[in-house]
Amino acid sequence: MTGEASSLAPAAPPVPAARRPWWLVMLRAPLARQSMYELAYVVTGLPLAAAAFCYAFGALMFGTALLITSLGLPILAAGLAGCRVLGHLERGRARVLLGLRVGEPEPVRTQRRSDSLMSWMGALLRSGVSWRHLLYALLFLPWAVFGGGIGVATWCAGWLMFTLPVWEWMSPGEYVHLPPLQAGSNGLTSVSASQDGVVLEPGFTLTLVSALGLVTILLTPWLIRGLVQVDKLLVSGLLGPSRLAVRVSQLETDRGVVVDTAAADLRRIERNLHDGAQARLVSLAMELGLAKEKLLDDPEPDPQAVAAVIDGAHGEVKLVLQELRDLARGIHPAILTDRGLGPALSALAARCTLPVSVTVELEQRPVAAIEGIAYFTVSELLQNISKHSGARCGSVEIWRSEQRLLIQVTDDGKGGARVEDGSGLAGLADRLQAVDGLLALRSPVGGPTTVTAELPWR
Template structure:
């Protein structure tokens, strides 16, 4: 494999499996395209002609269902030969579950009509691509290998070679060594150009399959929003569990201990004032610790400095608590909406925690700026690198889901040995 890649791409292309799969896709596409076209046009025309009677409705609905079946075959063919994975469109379901409801839903389905459009458009394109591919392939390899089979003509045909010109008195055959070499060279040009022409042809098939046989943009967007809503709900539930756990294990436990200490101090106040004073002093220390934990918890929910002064001051406060020196540069013309501002704050906070826990860095940098209608965040460090989304130690998977829930993007560039650069892109929504 390594040796083959030392050859230029133009020389490798005729022999690559990708090229032969594309050729097979084009060859199979013609008979299938004719079949899809004939059946679809025949049934749809029959159904449309009979719409004046009730018989046209089930025929037309059945024709559209058949076209969806053709689409399933085409998606499987594109997936197997072109490596194009197109999701199936949303299924057709009637509201009541009966046959009439199903027929109505089928006739109203935009995906079904797109499948019919594919069956109509694909046939002429399949004829064109088949003709071009077969002509290039057969002429290219035939001319390229002509010196190997030129002997067929004098032996079996009774002429010296391929005849380029001939009349009653003159004839010109490709039989001299120079002519054989030129013919083979022309064939080589066709052989080398053919794969690229073939890939251009199947790129049109890719557009047809992905544009007409997949789910609509609206359906894809609805699915995406449903997934994002699930992520938001799960994140909110996880945050509530974290807050409950922190309150139960932290401030609540300290307040319970404080109540017990004050109760003991109250009992000893009359008998042993000195011991009561010691208990009150310990309770005072517990109050300070409980207050600090409550402040940390409130800061983790939504820090007051973020609400009052914005990202610049809030991120500077986070950087000051980081175990490594952090340079913060926030260049924003205004403040984004509070929800985006909060996500930006917690994204940078989580990334700086990763720097502290996992990177082994000596320094980190935080940059925040606006580009068009997007809020850009970038956290860099000079650590050991190797961070990937999905690594349970880094928490980047959950962070990516949280950013993606608001139509954001998280990109991680962390080669082994460092440095690490994590860039988050959020909508501005001011």
Template sequence: MAIDYGTDRRRAAAGPPRVPAVLRAPLEGRTWREFLYFLTGLPVSVVLFSYAVTMTALGVGLLVTFLGVPVLAATLAGARGLGALERMRARGLLRLDVADPEPVRPRRVSARGRQRGGLMAWVGALLKSGTSWRHLLYMVLHFPWAIFTFVTSLVLMTVGWGLFLYPAWQWIHPTYLDQPGIQLYGEAGGQSFYLDSPFEILVTSGLGLLVVLGTPWVVRGLAQVDRLMVSGLLGPSRLAARVWELEEDRGVVVDTAAADLRRIERDLHDGAQARLVALAMDLGLAKEKLDEDPEAAARMVDEAHGEVKLALQELRDLARGIHPAILTDRGLGPALSALAARCTVPVTAEVDLAARPAPAIEGIAYFTVSELLQNISKHSQATSARVDVWRTADRLMLQVTDDGRGGARTAGGGGLAGLAERLEAVDGLLLVDSPAGGPTVVTAELPWRG
């Protein structure tokens, strides 16, 4: 999120607004946009209500035939389309930006388990879509509310401005029915009531001013209810959005696991496996020369012994990269200390945890610090680094700092981008602050899940 600190400084230098908000509100564009929203809301709501009631009644009435279900599905599809127009109206007049709801995804499973689309699958998806029914519910509920807001806002606006501008009207028409002033109440009991004295005109204008000053706040309160209705009934479902997010996270987790398996397979194939194959060949040659040239066979066995040690070291490093034994046995503090000791850059590690998080979170935290320290060793040109780990409420916090050249970014599909995706898959967060010239501060948040 970009923050314009220059704008804040300019506002602070300019000081508070000269005109109080209560005096500015009647003339602000927001007030008149919301008033226009109420004026247009009544005719729009009449159309929406008529459509919802007519089409729903038609569909329910035709349920005795095979046409009822398709008619109801078409009604819901039309409701979604009209809901899109309502979101546009709210976006233009209420300045309410509501995201489009999740699309209808028709699916039909065949006898062989394959998913196929079709007309009936589309109809079934519409009828099972809670979002579509919420659009239809909005059309029904908004009609009485639109009548109330239309009448209330129109009466307040016309009465308030009419009374407030009464002196101008009296000045334009100084006499009415051969009497000074303007007839306000008509005839009652054989007498006519007029506002003809300056005091009466002043009181009338003052009452109108009070109504004018209070109307914007009433209008804003009513508009807030409309905002809640539009966002709650015409916007995306929180549950559906969460399911969609979890599906994306599941894809990230699957891709990450597949990438890890490919990396392990590559490391085994190019490292330990190649050494073990060469070792087997050397031992075979040594066995053949054992009778003919025992000294050469002994040298070959000695070389094979060295290869065994290297292969064991590579396997140990590979296992440590997957999930080190020290992490399982002693926890995150000793594991990060051992990780910092192996880094080519001097690293200070401080872990302040009274308890251990869940093993999965502990493993992700270890992997995150390991990746960040590798980036520092390879790219940062730093002379020192620091790792801090602590707990805040229900979050595990990691912070890795170095005094390198900076310029690290999560964009561009690099290692930091993949690390950020891995953290997001478990409701984590990665923040990178790395200006050119350094220092670089990378902060990671993970759920505790102890």
């Protein structure tokens, strides 16, 4: 089942990536590219955090103190503008070093155009995004000092302990100071006995410290990775678009989809009327005119010829009525309005080119708009089954789960369907998304194909 014939080409199954053993992941972590990038993010964050804190704190303090004068608001506005520039830089740094892609927040929107500077200042001061950027600049420093200090100190301590035998070899006696040995050899023995008790030997001490350093090196990347998660939360939560802005953007996109769909439906109705019913009505008018001429111009009209013309006109009337019924059914079927989804889908399945079973388990009817969307969703999916799937039978199931209406259409065809840009399934997914709906497709090569649509109940 697909929206386009071109999407019937079988897709190669994804090759699962081989999982590396955990010990290999641990050994490679200190020198992995991601670990280097995360360490670079932590290290470069310390000076940037200090500069951002000084700037934001100074602008906030001076601007607040000078609010009784005419300089307070401009200083606050300039501080907020600078914090927005800082946010842009931080989003770029997180994108390059952490792979975190945070969308740009909503821009400053002025309300008046007559006084651009004052309007811009007012928009900055009213913008919640600007104040969130200021809050980030103030919180950035303490977290950078805490997280960055722990990460960098642990990293440096690990490498220092791990390479301690090298430093001791280069400068003997300067790094390890132990009591003089009383017994034992000069090898890497663990202890030596003496009259004063048991003392550690230098070889064992260096080995122990180096081993602890190696363990620290292997664990430090995971420590830094955990600390960086907090940075990701700060950047995405304070420097990204707000939930309201994201929702407004989604609604604007959905509105565009709805407008485009309505315009496409109007063009389809106009084309069907022009190419179907209108053309047949013109033919009907011509045949009735021809019958009129035969009756008026011929003093002795042939009854059979006139009857044949009238019979042809009668046939055209039947065809016009059938096309108008089909067109009305395509706009909104009367059976759906009168009897609901169950009978409407049963009638729809009866017109399908293959046997389709329909199961509707609804105790009550959803609102008319959702009911109509569900009907036309099933209609389009059944058309795809008939045209592209090569199936022998299909099934339609509809049920309610809490506040969602679920639709599942299954066929036993050859599968391999994909939701691609420009395909019928992609357009259907966009139309469902416009009403907070979802479309899920499972279609392995060889079948079966299952399409699940989810719609809000109201």
